[in-house]
Amino acid sequence: MLAPALLGILVFFAYPLVASVFFSFTRYDLVSPPEWIGLRNYEYLFTKDPKVWSAALNTLWFIVFLTPIKIITALCVAGLLARARRAAGFWRTVFYLPSLVPPVASVVSFVFLFNPGTGPVNQILRFFGVDGPLWFNDPALAKPSLLLLGVWVMGDIMVIFLAALLDVPKEQYEAASLDGANGIQKVRFVTLPNIVPVLIFALVTGIIAALQYFTEAAVASGVASGKATVGSGTASMLGYPDGSLLTYTQWLYVRGFANYQLGYASALAVLLFVVAAVFLVFLLRRVDAFNPEGAK
Amino acid sequence: MKLSTTLRRRAAMGTGAAIAAAVILSGCSGAGSGTEIEASAPSELEGTVSLWHFFTDREAEVIQGVIDDFEAENPGVTVEVHDGQDDEKLRKVIAAGSDDIDVGLSYSTAVVGNLCSTGAFRDLQPYIDRDGVDMSEISDTVQAYSQFDGVRCAMPVLADVNALFYNKEIFAEAGIEQAPKTLDELTEVALELTEYNDDGSIKRLGFNPFIGMYENTPSHFGPAVGGEWLDDDGYSAIGSDEGWPVLMQWQKDFVDEIGYDKLQAFTAGLGQEFSADNAFHTGQLAMAIDGEYRTAFIDDQAPDLDYGTAPFPTATGYEDLYGAGYIVGNIAGIAKGSAHPELAWALLKYLSTDTDAVVKLANGLKNVPTISSALESPDLEVTDQYRTFIDIALNPQTMTTPPSLVGDGYTQAFGDYWEKYQAGKGGDLAEGLAGVDKEINDSVDLVAGP
Numbered sequence: 113m114l115a116p117a118l119l120g121i122l123v124f125f126a127y128p129l130v131a132s133v134f135f136s137f138t139r140y141d142l143v144s145p146p147e148w149i150g151l152r153n154y155e156y157l158f159t160k161d162p163k164v165w166s167a168a169l170n171t172l173w174f175i176v177f178l179t180p181i182k183i184i185t186a187l188c189v190a191g192l193l194a195r196a197r198r199a200a201g202f203w204r205t206v207f208y209l210p211s212l213v214p215p216v217a218s219v220v221s222f223v224f225l226f227n228p229g230t231g232p233v234n235q236i237l238r239f240f241g242v243d244g245p246l247w248f249n250d251p252a253l254a255k256p257s258l259l260l261l262g263v264w265v266m267g268d269i270m271v272i273f274l275a276a277l278l279d280v281p282k283e284q285y286e287a288a289s290l291d292g293a294n295g296i297q298k299v300r301f302v303t304l305p306n307i308v309p310v311l312i313f314a315l316v317t318g319i320i321a322a323l324q325y326f327t328e329a330a331v332a333s334g335v336a337s338g339k340a341t342v343g344s345g346t347a348s349m350l351g352y353p354d355g356s357l358l359t360y361t362q363w364l365y366v367r368g369f370a371n372y373q374l375g376y377a378s379a380l381a382v383l384l385f386v387v388a389a390v391f392l393v394f395l396l397r398r399v400d401a402f403n404p405e406g407a408k
Numbered sequence: 409m410k411l412s413t414t415l416r417r418r419a420a421m422g423t424g425a426a427i428a429a430a431v432i433l434s435g436c437s438g439a440g441s442g443t444e445i446e447a448s449a450p451s452e453l454e455g456t457v458s459l460w461h462f463f464t465d466r467e468a469e470v471i472q473g474v475i476d477d478f479e480a481e482n483p484g485v486t487v488e489v490h491d492g493q494d495d496e497k498l499r500k501v502i503a504a505g506s507d508d509i510d511v512g513l514s515y516s517t518a519v520v521g522n523l524c525s526t527g528a529f530r531d532l533q534p535y536i537d538r539d540g541v542d543m544s545e546i547s548d549t550v551q552a553y554s555q556f557d558g559v560r561c562a563m564p565v566l567a568d569v570n571a572l573f574y575n576k577e578i579f580a581e582a583g584i585e586q587a588p589k590t591l592d593e594l595t596e597v598a599l600e601l602t603e604y605n606d607d608g609s610i611k612r613l614g615f616n617p618f619i620g621m622y623e624n625t626p627s628h629f630g631p632a633v634g635g636e637w638l639d640d641d642g643y644s645a646i647g648s649d650e651g652w653p654v655l656m657q658w659q660k661d662f663v664d665e666i667g668y669d670k671l672q673a674f675t676a677g678l679g680q681e682f683s684a685d686n687a688f689h690t691g692q693l694a695m696a697i698d699g700e701y702r703t704a705f706i707d708d709q710a711p712d713l714d715y716g717t718a719p720f721p722t723a724t725g726y727e728d729l730y731g732a733g734y735i736v737g738n739i740a741g742i743a744k745g746s747a748h749p750e751l752a753w754a755l756l757k758y759l760s761t762d763t764d765a766v767v768k769l770a771n772g773l774k775n776v777p778t779i780s781s782a783l784e785s786p787d788l789e790v791t792d793q794y795r796t797f798i799d800i801a802l803n804p805q806t807m808t809t810p811p812s813l814v815g816d817g818y819t820q821a822f823g824d825y826w827e828k829y830q831a832g833k834g835g836d837l838a839e840g841l842a843g844v845d846k847e848i849n850d851s852v853d854l855v856a857g858p
Contacts, residue, residue, distance in 0.1 A: 139854070139855065141522055141526060141855070142499055142500070142503045143499060143502060143503045143522065143523075143526035143527070143528045143744075144525075144526045144527075152854070153854070156850065156854050160850045162821075162847045227676070227677065228673060228676040228677050229673075229674075229676060229677015229678070230677060230679075246672065246673060246676050249672065249675075249676035335680070336676070337620065338621065338622060338675070338678055338679070338680055338681050339622065339680075339681050339682075340680055340681075340682070348816065348819075348820055348823065351824075352620070354827060354828070354831065355824065366817075366820075369496055370518075370815050370816060370817065370820075371814045371815050371817040371851065371855075372521075372522045372813070372814065372815055372855070373814070373851075373854060373855060376854055
């Protein structure tokens with residue numbers, strides 16, 4: 113009965129993982145047979161790669177800022193929607209709808225909205241006498257601009273929070289009220305403990321998504337640079353402006369598919385896997401300690 | 409039923425070993441291909457041959473038109489055309505050991521180093537020698553970008569050439585009669601044609617010197633100083649080239665003259681390069697460096713634009729290079745696993761060396777032919793603006809970016825540093841270029857080092 117699941121794990125998880133580990137010790141360009149070179153890819157990664165650490169820092173930025181801000185915003189919106197008395201369905205639709213927009217389309221729209229010269233955001237700011245920033249064209253603001261997009265499309269996690277909030281037993285709130293708890297205390301001692309599993313789910317999936325952040329940053333770079341195209345030259349636009357949007361996975365893609373260094377790209381992938389695994393194991397253990405039911 | 413710990417460990421080890429073996433075997437598959445060819449070309453062609461190319465929509469129809477001609481000339485041959493196939497797909501299919509691809513057509517010369525060195529595309533020299541193909545029809549520069557390390561695994565199929573576009577109306581208003589020929593003249597004319605808004609922001613730029621904007625790349629600017637990219641061993645020659653610092657200093661001075669922040673704000677507000685809002689179409693740029701395909705875009709999207717073209721200016725001391733430029737293009741080859749190599753060669757030869765076919769492709773795609781008979785053909789549709797690109801293609805000093813084992817990794821490394829340099833973050837130029845050399849050489853070593 114477990115055979116299909118086992119087959120799936122072998123084909124889609126174990127094989128790629130073992131393959132990546134093997135290729136990470138080789139010189140491999142996809143076409144030629146892999147050539148064993150020992151730890152050389154890792155030596156290059158840790159001592160010579162000129163961009164891997166800046167790409168890793170950019171990715172870390174998205175983990176530290178995008179993930180929690182998106183979760184907090186989604187939780188707040190879900191909390192408001194859970195209390196909505198009128199037109200609740202309408203507001204749920206309004207907040208959920210952006211998450212249905214394909215990532216490429218939403219990024220393109222945002223970059224055009226925030227275009228420093230012709231975008232409506234800066235035109236409105238100009239109307240009020242404010243000189244708008246360069247948004248996606250400014251290395252200091254490109255990532256925060258993508259954060260705005262991330263918040264806009266938080267509908268997917270918001271509906272999960274909403275379901276969890278609506279699932280909290282009302283009796284517990286009533287009991288807390290009888291005990292004299294105020295609003296903040298109800299959230300602290302009733303709401304949060306009840307939705308911890310959902311919060312953990314959002315945090316874990318959010319961190320994994322941030323570790324693999326690619327499409328939004330890549331499209332934003334292409335469109336903001338004014339050279340949006342497909343095929344030849346796409347790799348050259350990744351990271352614009354000034355490397356500020358070059359994430360770890362984009363760098364992995366460049367090395368693997370634009371520079372034909374799939375062995376080295378595999379080493380980058382293995383490091384990403386190890387970091388993600390350590391990060392998540394650490395996170396889950398910490399959370400376990402905070403969760404009274406999970407304490408050993 | 410529970411397995412004992414030992415049994416489970418053994419099962420896990422066995423599974424791991426099996427997967428590792430599968431990985432190694434899969435990595436080794438697809439290697440090797442026959443290089444023996446028929447002693448003479450077949451007198452009559454018969455069978456089915458596949459062509460994988462990247463073109464889509466209107467451009468795919470142009471390709472199909474030439475394929476139809478080929479089939480009409482060879483009634484026994486059917487060509488299966490697969491359009492919209494990029495380099496990644498080509499490489500994956502070839503790497504899988506498939507015989508689906510006979511002829512592959514790529515948009516990039518960056519892939520030539522990989523295709524030739526791995527044997528993904530077959531060595532064409534035996535076919536060329538056997539059939540007596542006149543390679544002198546193809547310029548040395550074009551020959552250089554379609555082969556790697558002495559292995560000719562590809563033939564050129566049209567090219568892109570870069571030159572200076574200038575707005576004649578804006579020039580006439582300023583009383584300027586001809587395009588600048590030196591970089592100093594370019595700066596002078598550009599500053600004269602630049603206009604500012606009341607708040608000091610740029611209204612119109614004579615020429616945007618920003619590296620990274622549209623077609624402003626080191627490779628397109630490089631011919632102004634004859635900038636060399638790689639040495640004979642495939643390692644970086646950028647830091648030791650005398651021309652690059654001259655060019656970079658000119659560009660940095662130009663940026664500083666206008667102001668980095670002003671340029672950045674102006675550039676950020678420009679329309680997309682491949683749209684009707686291209687800043688040269690709209691008159692926001694009086695001059696721009698671009699490829700011959702821009703003439704087709706202008707015909708379609710800004711037909712009233714009165715413009716001219718000229719070779720890109722050269723630096724002081726490099727005036728003898730004026731008239732040359734940058735050229736790069738599409739390449740095609742026979743896939744390693746091709747089951748019909750003779751048919752594939754016949755099709756490839758037709759697409760790359762038949763004058764009528766190349767002229768028809770060039771007229772339809774608005775790209776530059778890569779054989780001299782097509783460049784000089786009376787059937788080639790040549791406007792005054794397009795003539796410049798033909799002349800540059802024929803110029804023996806015209807340059808290209810050589811194929812490398814790291815694809816376009818070396819141009820990217822240089823471009824990234826140049827962008828920092830123009831922003832004032834590049835530090836000492838000599839040290840910066842030495843750093844670019846190291847970055848490129850380390851990357852090459854990772855692929856080809858001992």
